[in-house]
Amino acid sequence: MAKNKHKVLVVDDEPDIVEILKYNLEKEGFEVKTAPEGKKGLEIARKFYPELILLDIMMPVMDGVETCRQLxxxxxxxxxxxxxxxxxxEEYSEVAAFDVGADDYITKPIKPRALMSRINAHFRRENKKSNKDTEVIKxxxxxxDKSSYTLLIENEQVTLPKKEFELLYFLAETPNKVYGRDELLANIWGSDVYVLARTVDVHIRRVREKIGSEFIKTVKGVGYKFEWQE
Structure with a gap:
């Protein structure tokens, strides 16, 4: 009996890896579709609407970084x-991945049990957030609006990738409170996901590009805050 009905898309040009991932994901109850390269992955994603995408970096036709950017x-x-x-x-590959909106970065060779544990941790953390964060911040x-992952600026909708949205939401919950990078990493990415501290800086920069640089301020040597005066 399926443990869940989450939809997963695997995009990788190595058939053996795809087969292993598909087998283990379906064993856990996930609904799985696969693609051998980025363009095909995008085509499937637009119809399938996966909740999780496992994405290789080095692929023919379209690499993983460009695929992620378009996703x-x-x-x-x-x-x-x-x-x-x-x-x-390499660190620059990891930075490039997070720069285009990745949530996590796992190096091969893949250990299926460890990967399943990591995936389930993402969904568990998301369920906790969904139960907790139901109100709208104005x-x-x-x-x-955390329940629908929508951001309106003067009634115009602005699309933010998942982690950028969560970062903005977290900072805006407590205006003028300063959070260090480690606090932001723990609250947005979780303690069970290893990412570089620089990832926070990259996401802050991207949020500023979309909402305006005057709202999220850098406090030198400390961290970041959402600045708001009544």
Whole structure:
């Protein structure tokens, strides 16, 4: 009997890896579709609306970084998890992945049990957030609705990828309170996901580009805050 009905898309050009992932995901009760490269992955994602996308970096036709960037431009996938699975362990590859909106980055060779544990941790944390964060934050010209992952700025909808949205929501919940990078990493990415501290800076920069740089302030040597004066 299926344990859940979450939909997962696996995009990888290595058939053996795809087969292993598909087998283990379906065993856990996930509904799985696969694609051998990025363009095909995008085509499937637009119809399938996966809640989780496992994405290789080095692929023919379209690489994983460009695929991720285009996935994050699809409004219906703004709440989807994107996890990179890659043989490349260089820091610049990891930074590039998070820069285009990845939620996690796992190096190959893949250990199926550890991967399933990591995936389930993402969904457990999301369920806790969904149960807790149901109200809408209205602050100045912003309306931030966590239940639907929608951001309105002066009644115009602005699309933010999942982690950018969660970062904005978290900071706007307590205006003028300063949070360090470690606090933001723990609250947005979770303690069971290893990401670089620089990831926070990248996401802050991207949020500023979309909402205006005057709202999220840097407190030198400390961290970031959502600045708001009544």
């Amino acid at each position: 994050r431009e699809i409004p219906e996938l703004s709440g989807s998890f994107i996890i990179f699975l890659t043989a490349r362990a 602050i100045g010209k912003f309306t931030i």
